[in-house]
Amino acid sequence: MHSVECEDVWMIYRSLFSEKVALKEVNLKIPRNKIYGILGPNGAGKTTLISLMATLLRQTRGRIEVLGYDTISEFREIRKRINIASGNPNLIWSLTVYENLRYYSLLYGINDRKAVEELIKEFELEEFRDVEFNKLSTGSKQKLILARAFVNNPELVFLDEPTKGLDPPVARRLREKIRFLQKDLGITIVLTTHYMSEAEMLCDRITFINRGKIVAEGTKEELKRLLKMRDKITIEIEGIVPDLRLEGVFAVERDGNQLSFYVDSAEARLWEIAKEVARFGRIKNISVKEVDLEDVFNELAK
């Protein structure tokens, strides 16, 4: 059984004067006990999708099953077994770290002070145990928001941009923590992110959404293969190069004096491309790298 199954899901936000189709024809199966990434540009529908799966919103059309339960008719069963953390802090600002975690565990009917202390330790918040939420730094706030998502021993955790706005070392530590917890607890994590390095590091599978529709789904390798792009050849040149049509080149990007060619194989194409480009000016630099998730993202977000 999958942890989440979406069948022809549509979400239309309606107000008196307007209608916004935020999701359309979403079909998705999220495997259990993995980290699953939902990627896409701003406004693509990621938060909407996560909110539907977490039973915070109701879809306009279609069916969503989470852990085998229907999100509309059986939301109570789902809510006991899942949790969600979003990048926009929404804890009780006047309560301390300890009090917040204790409060939210009690809401789930869990009266376990030791478990709260353990969560504080797990998320390296001991130093701030008795500090009020509104006095914490952004990084510590985010740690607390993540810690709160684990108070009810969930089987499935939704993380909406878990490392948004954090400095790189803090973000990195949190990513390691997310990976560790997922493995250690044997749970499913569904996350959204704008950081490709985060998706690259954490996600076992990824779905790309653009304008409310799924445009690609698979493992990182599958996604890269899907676009048939394997390598990126970047050439810096003095001179103006016209649009070139070359075999094995799937896309060309221009950035000032730099031209980037996305190709099936750098080994097979480099010589031909360099020779062509050299006709229009002096080559100053050539670099070759494997296509990464960011390149895939840019291509799919077009």
Ligand SMILES: Nc1ncnc2c1ncn2[C@@H]1O[C@H](COP(=O)(O)OP(=O)(O)OP(=O)(O)O)[C@@H](O)[C@H]1O
């Ligand atoms: N409550 C709402 N009422 C009307 N439109 C909404 C509402 N919430 C979101 N939208 C619209 O639905 C679309 C999808 O929004 P959503 O927040 O799901 O995108 P997102 O992928 O999470 O974007 P971001 O990366 O910026 O967080 C956007 O066009 C947004 O403006």
Ligand SMILES: [Mg+2]
């Ligand atoms: Mg969002």
